[in-house]
Amino acid sequence: xxxxxxxxxxxxxxxxxxxxxxxxxxxxxxxxxxxxxxxxxxxxxxxxxxxxxxxxxxxxxxxxxxxxxxxxxxxxxxxxxxxxxxxxxxxxxxxxxxxxxxxxxxxxxxxxxxxxxxxxxxxxxxxxxxxxxxxxxxxxxxxxxxxxxxxxxxxxxxxxxxxxxxxxxxxxxxx
Amino acid sequence: xxxxxxxxxxxxxxxxxxxxxxxxxxxxxxxxxxxxxxxxxxxxxxxxxxxxxxxxxxxxxxxxxxxxxxxxxxxxxxxxxxxxxxxxxxxxxxxxxxxxxxxxxxxxxxxxxxxxxxx
Numbered sequence: 001x002x003x004x005x006x007x008x009x010x011x012x013x014x015x016x017x018x019x020x021x022x023x024x025x026x027x028x029x030x031x032x033x034x035x036x037x038x039x040x041x042x043x044x045x046x047x048x049x050x051x052x053x054x055x056x057x058x059x060x061x062x063x064x065x066x067x068x069x070x071x072x073x074x075x076x077x078x079x080x081x082x083x084x085x086x087x088x089x090x091x092x093x094x095x096x097x098x099x100x101x102x103x104x105x106x107x108x109x110x111x112x113x114x115x116x117x118x119x120x121x122x123x124x125x126x127x128x129x130x131x132x133x134x135x136x137x138x139x140x141x142x143x144x145x146x147x148x149x150x151x152x153x154x155x156x157x158x159x160x161x162x163x164x165x166x167x168x169x170x171x172x173x174x175x
Numbered sequence: 176x177x178x179x180x181x182x183x184x185x186x187x188x189x190x191x192x193x194x195x196x197x198x199x200x201x202x203x204x205x206x207x208x209x210x211x212x213x214x215x216x217x218x219x220x221x222x223x224x225x226x227x228x229x230x231x232x233x234x235x236x237x238x239x240x241x242x243x244x245x246x247x248x249x250x251x252x253x254x255x256x257x258x259x260x261x262x263x264x265x266x267x268x269x270x271x272x273x274x275x276x277x278x279x280x281x282x283x284x285x286x287x288x289x290x291x292x293x294x
């Protein structure tokens with residue numbers, strides 16, 4: 001960030017802020033509409049785009065800001081819902097950052113996204129166990145994890161792929 | 176960037192599909208009773224062979240549970256994911272339906288638990 005000229009730094013700051021706002025909007029939409037098929041973690045799209053366009057640190061920043069602002073604007077701060085959302089966000093971002101060196105040779109955007117969804121759902125299950133106890137009850141949900149992760153990961157991954165394909169070349173080469 | 180899927184993606188998707196098949200494996204003996212817990216406290220025990228509808232109160236509202244034909248299932252719940260509804264009909268001893276957001280737990284019990292636990 002320090003090596004960029006002032007104009008570049010402002011541009012980057014603006015673009016990261018836009019990604020945070022984008023993630024917040026998706027988070028809000030998702031918390032208002034509850035489809036019968038369940039939630040897919042749409043807000044993860046902003047984190048994934050930040051990872052691909054800027055890098056790991058920036059992706060973590062976008063996720064952290066979104067979880068924090070989201071809990072202040074939409075849900076209560078530090079209630080169980082916030083803790084579950086924070087655990088899911090941190091885990092999915094860390095998993096995606098760790099696997100990012102394998103992009104694009106081993107895993108495509110879709111693959112990275114499915115890994116992120118898997119990390120998100122497993123961390124939420126673990127957080128629910130730590131909050132509520134009830135090991136047997138909570139881990140009986142384990143067979144549903146791959147189904148939700150596949151559904152969510154595929155949708156987010158394909159959306160991210162479409163966005164990256166449509167971005168002007170200069171924007172996708174920013175870093 | 177041209178291809179949306181790589182070899183690694185396809186292997187990952189295949190493994191997840193295999194893992195998800197474990198949700199459909201039947202196991203255990205037939206259950207006899209249904210124990211419902213709401214917000215950490217037991218709400219009641221009901222026989223599985225009857226027909227009955229129960230509303231379990233939770234922090235988000237009421238979770239509607241139905242018992243009929245030797246099975247128990249969640250008809251409707253105010254939680255966002257509706258995972259408990261998607262868990263479907265359960266009737267084997269040891270099976271559990273959980274609604275984490277609304278803190279409702281539905282357990283199917285066999286004969287043995289009936290002698291040891293008294294609500």
